[in-house]
Amino acid sequence: VGERLGPGITVRSHAPATAADGYRAFIEAHLDEAYRLATFLLGQRAEAEDAVHDAAISAWRHWTDRRDLDRTEAWFRRIVINACHDRHRGSRRIRAIDVGLDIELAHHPLGPDPADAVGERAGIVDLLRHLSPDERTLLTLRFGLDLTVPAIASVLGVREGTVKSRLHRTLAVLRTKLSEQTP
Amino acid sequence: MTTDRQPASDLESALRGFYRDHDPGPSPLGLRRRVDEVPSGFDRVPPLTMRQLMTPALGLAAALAILALAVGLVPQADLAAGPGASAAPTTTFDPNRTGFGLGRAFEATSPWFLVVVAALTLVGLAVRLRGRRALLPLAGAAGAVGYAIVGAFAPVDLHVTGWGPGLNVVEVTLPTGAEGPLYYETAKPGEPYSFGILLIGGDEQRVRIESVVDDNGSWYWTAVWLDGEPHGGMMGPAQPFAPFDMTPDGHAVWLVGRASSCALGRAPLEGEPLGSTWMDSVRVNVTVYGWPRVIELALPRVVEAWTDPCPLPDSYGTPPP
Numbered sequence: 001v002g003e004r005l006g007p008g009i010t011v012r013s014h015a016p017a018t019a020a021d022g023y024r025a026f027i028e029a030h031l032d033e034a035y036r037l038a039t040f041l042l043g044q045r046a047e048a049e050d051a052v053h054d055a056a057i058s059a060w061r062h063w064t065d066r067r068d069l070d071r072t073e074a075w076f077r078r079i080v081i082n083a084c085h086d087r088h089r090g091s092r093r094i095r096a097i098d099v100g101l102d103i104e105l106a107h108h109p110l111g112p113d114p115a116d117a118v119g120e121r122a123g124i125v126d127l128l129r130h131l132s133p134d135e136r137t138l139l140t141l142r143f144g145l146d147l148t149v150p151a152i153a154s155v156l157g158v159r160e161g162t163v164k165s166r167l168h169r170t171l172a173v174l175r176t177k178l179s180e181q182t183p
Numbered sequence: 184m185t186t187d188r189q190p191a192s193d194l195e196s197a198l199r200g201f202y203r204d205h206d207p208g209p210s211p212l213g214l215r216r217r218v219d220e221v222p223s224g225f226d227r228v229p230p231l232t233m234r235q236l237m238t239p240a241l242g243l244a245a246a247l248a249i250l251a252l253a254v255g256l257v258p259q260a261d262l263a264a265g266p267g268a269s270a271a272p273t274t275t276f277d278p279n280r281t282g283f284g285l286g287r288a289f290e291a292t293s294p295w296f297l298v299v300v301a302a303l304t305l306v307g308l309a310v311r312l313r314g315r316r317a318l319l320p321l322a323g324a325a326g327a328v329g330y331a332i333v334g335a336f337a338p339v340d341l342h343v344t345g346w347g348p349g350l351n352v353v354e355v356t357l358p359t360g361a362e363g364p365l366y367y368e369t370a371k372p373g374e375p376y377s378f379g380i381l382l383i384g385g386d387e388q389r390v391r392i393e394s395v396v397d398d399n400g401s402w403y404w405t406a407v408w409l410d411g412e413p414h415g416g417m418m419g420p421a422q423p424f425a426p427f428d429m430t431p432d433g434h435a436v437w438l439v440g441r442a443s444s445c446a447l448g449r450a451p452l453e454g455e456p457l458g459s460t461w462m463d464s465v466r467v468n469v470t471v472y473g474w475p476r477v478i479e480l481a482l483p484r485v486v487e488a489w490t491d492p493c494p495l496p497d498s499y500g501t502p503p504p
Contacts, residue, residue: 019222020223023222027218027221031218032209035207035209035210036207045207048207049210049211053214053217057221124198124201140202143199144202146199171192
């Protein structure tokens with residue numbers, strides 16, 4: 001018997017576990033992912049750190065209010081996303097990905113044809129800037145965090161079919177835009 | 184949760200590669216320290232901020248505005264019903280009983296003000312809510328505005344389809360081709376008279392007759408009575424007016440007034456040089472789905488002939504010509 005906080009994280013009830021113990025164990029296991037998610041969404045490491053910190057505070061304040069303990073992971077991801085959106089609305093400084101983009105692409109080109117890979121990804125960067133926050137969130141969860149469709153649905157609080165259709169639509173838009181960019 | 188990979192398209196592979204390229208790596212030590220301090224550094228119950236207070240404040244304001252809108256419409260109906268509103272049982276018609284069935288003309292400014300306040304606060308509340316929750320206040324705002332528009336502007340199906348002279352009123356036989364009908368009120372000064380009208384309404388609208396507007400002008404009403412026949416007949420006044428919902432059967436009401444101090448007290452003779460005043464319409468306070476409105480109904484002309492010159496000032500405020 002215990003509180004399950006995610007894969008491999010269970011605070012046993014026979015131990016004198018406090019809410020703070022459970023919270024710390026959970027955060028310890030999920031902080032890196034939260035930081036990745038926030039960085040992907042906000043594009044700036046400093047902003048991402050602040051957003052994750054905000055999310056951690058919010059999660060602590062509502063730690064005992066969780067209704068479904070098995071969905072704590074999804075619950076916390078949602079808090080991180082909301083914190084990022086709040087920062088986005090507050091600062092209006094969101095960029096899709098601009099963390100050393102040019103330098104990283106120049107130094108770490110991937111793929112059999114480095115020039116093509118760089119060009120395509122640079123095109124993606126440009127396109128991601130024009131997506132809505134919700135669309136960027138969807139792509140980040142799917143391709144950045146590599147979450148399954150059910151996991152994304154749990155995070156966003158929508159049905160799996162909705163996630164699939166939104167993904168399909170967003171990817172179609174990206175493909176169209178990419179083809180328009182290709183001479 | 185890293186399963187369900189399907190044959191990825193080039194674009195999906197590119198996206199994965201893109202995110203992989205820009206993975207920020209482990210969370211920085213500074214962030215870890217800050218997060219470690221959260222349980223000891225922050226209260227479980229956060230202090231309320233203005234931003235957090237705005238949502239419940241807007242919700243409360245919207246609820247109060249809607250409540251005020253609902254409550255605000257009731258007193259108008261009660262006011263119009265008058266002291267005779269509760270006197271439902273049939274009683275003997277007494278033309279000297281006064282004060283029931285009349286009311287000031289309804290005004291719709293206050294309800295509109297409340298609707299606008301409610302709609303604005305609901306929209307403000309919707310802006311502050313996320314996702315589908317925002318639809319609820321938006322639906323409320325749309326409902327409030329829609330209700331007001333329908334109540335205030337929908338054509339009202341209410342007509343006078345019949346009438347009849349009562350106490351001290353006689354019908355005039357007009358020559359062929361003359362526009363009529365025409366009635367003379369023959370009450371002596373200060374005496375009562377009555378005139379019945381049959382109201383017909385549709386059954387698709389909820390129209391409630393709340394009162395007759397007491398215009399208190401040259402034509403002076405003292406009371407309104409309901410007919411004793413409940414299914415649209417005109418048997419005579421039988422009970423003091425009380426607000427009622429229109430039905431397709433119709434309802435007869437009896438307007439009771441008092442002759443002015445200049446009244447001739449009889450039908451004038453042909454060619455007799457007299458003054459006169461007349462009534463050819465009556466205004467009625469109604470509510471359409473609860474929304475207050477004033478409807479003017481056309482009537483046959485009812486004339487009160489005056490002695491000329493009038494020996495006394497008109498006791499109802501209008502001096503004779």
